[in-house]
Amino acid sequence: MSRIEKVAIIGLDCAEPSLVFEKWLDDLPNLRRLTQAGLYGNLESCIPPITVPAWTCMAASKDPGTLGIYGFRNRKDNTYEGLRIATNLEVREPRIWDILGRAGKQSITVGVPQTFPIVRPPPGCQITSFLTPSVESEYTSPPQLKREIAEVVGEYMLDVKGFRTENKQWLLDQIYEMTDKRFKVCRHLLTTKPWDLFWMVEMGPDRIHHGFWQFMDKAHHRYKPGNPFENAIHDYYVYTDKLIGELLEVMDVETTAVWVVSDHGSKRMDGGFCFNDWLIREGLLVMKEPVSGKRKFNFADVDWSKTKVWGEGGYYGRCFINRAGREPRGTVPEREYESFRDELVAKIEALPDHEGQPMGSRAYKPEDIYDQVRNVAPDLVVIFGDLRWRSVGTVGNPDVYTFENDTGPDDANHAQQGMYILSHASLPTERRDVSLYDVAPTTLKMMGHPVPDDMRGTALV
Ligand SMILES: [Zn+2]
The missing domain is CATH 3.40.720.10 (Alkaline Phosphatase, subunit A)
Structure with missing residues (x-):
């Protein structure tokens, strides 16, 4: 042979x-x-x-x-x-x-x-x-x-x-x-x-x-x-x-x-989960002014002194914690960082879908899934609804569940x-x-x- x-x-x-x-x-x-x-x-x-x-x-x-x-x-x-x-x-x-x-x-x-x-x-x-x-x-x-x-x-x-x-x-x-x-x-x-x-x-x-x-x-x-x-x-x-x-x-x-x-x-893909709008509702992300109407998430619009977390959109969600001593205007103190991150994992994994059924989302800590963590990693890697849901980064959506894609028509994840x-x-x-x-x-x-x-x-x- x-x-x-x-x-x-x-x-x-x-x-x-x-x-x-x-x-x-x-x-x-x-x-x-x-x-x-x-x-x-x-x-x-x-x-x-x-x-x-x-x-x-x-x-x-x-x-x-x-x-x-x-x-x-x-x-x-x-x-x-x-x-x-x-x-x-x-x-x-x-x-x-x-x-x-x-x-x-x-x-x-x-x-x-x-x-x-x-x-x-x-x-x-x-x-x-x-x-x-x-x-x-x-x-x-x-x-x-x-x-x-x-x-x-x-x-x-x-x-x-x-x-x-x-x-x-x-x-x-x-x-x-x-x-x-x-x-x-x-x-x-x-x-x-x-x-x-x-x-x-x-x-x-x-x-x-x-x-x-x-x-x-x-x-x-x-x-x-x-x-x-x-x-x-x-x-x-x-x-x-x-x-x-x-x-x-x-x-x-x-x-x-x-x-x-x-x-x-x-x-x-079943739909999108509006990560930042949800964080706003939870009081974890605070904008300088109330958001009226859907728009791009801009760092300049955020009141960092009151914000603990923000998210990024995409096929999966990235969650960033505004950590004291790391981010310029960090609010989550070093000693509370781990317990806060655990609370966030529990909250995300308990999220229901638009019909009130368990969504089955997972939030991973980078150090648990990677051999090394280099550059600026997200604090949590979030997979919404076993990838049947995407993460939507825009703010001001009418609901946290959306069936329109903020970046144009898209049927699959x-x-x-x-x-x-x-x-x-x-x-x-x-x-x-x-x-x-x-x-x-x-x-x-x-x-x-x-x-x-x-x-x-x-x-x-
Ligand atoms: Zn690919």
Whole structure:
């Protein structure tokens, strides 16, 4: 049997294991074939299961606390000055292409989040991700690769611009165009450049879930039977499977182990919980003037001398305590901090949903779930209603429960379990649930490279 010389990682952002393995596997001949020679199952994401930092957690096998990256945007210090985008510059831990590069191995990475701006690129080729301002930016390494891409696909698409839209047919067309171009570029690179590690991430599954979940899921509060987009997500998975098949054709599968992975899964979203409005009601967040009408939460509007806590919106909630001696006008004294935080956990976990039923929310202390806690971590990482509810940061909403999204139409939230397939003829065929932290050590080991001791995951083979 051939030994493994190369590893290819096909990343499908947000691909949902229950759709792939339970519902549609018979319609996905290439993914099915991969599951027939190797391991597959759920890939437990990081907490929180968000694109940034999840892909970096996977590529470095480090948790968000150790990376010091808690979301797309992070507090830069303990002042009331807001958040900064977590770009490639914030990533201090080596990812597997860095480790392999030092050993002289060549990598091709396409679309992996947190690779822009390009600094110290590994040997090989790099195309940055959707978190790049535009194709006018320096989004390739080497820089002249940009011209080559334009010759292959015309204008490359880093993302669908304005994907939170009601213009669904336009959105669908854009997602297909983006995916098509990305796979075409990947086929081009795989056939023309030397490589040992190939890692691509396609954002299409994430965009289609957020934009089209209501049309597919009968349990979604906006679902309408017989709507024209009922099969949109299914058909896109089928199409992506075909593109994956075309990619496999240009790889030597005898000597290449192939992963198909997602950074987290997807589930219907029931609504949003207005975190800051709730904190205002509880008297824990005090604004300088009473809020009338929905608006953005601005630090400048807060009466910090009376405020104990504030929250951030997003697919999960972040809770920050206004701690004396840490925040400029902190109010929660050092000696009361822990008991106050425990009270807050109890309050959040006891929250009912809009019908008075238990919501099942969880609030985690960073030090309980991470190996290390670096940079400015939230005091609590809050998952509302098992991710069926998102966290809404705006203030002045009519109720603490909302069914409109403050950032545009969005039908789905992320799920804690992503998916994976790891396929090679030398592997046993087995369904086994593993962790996203296992991807990097497994890949290094398969490539005959030692696994660093400080990786959080373990090699599966
Ligand atoms: Zn994602």
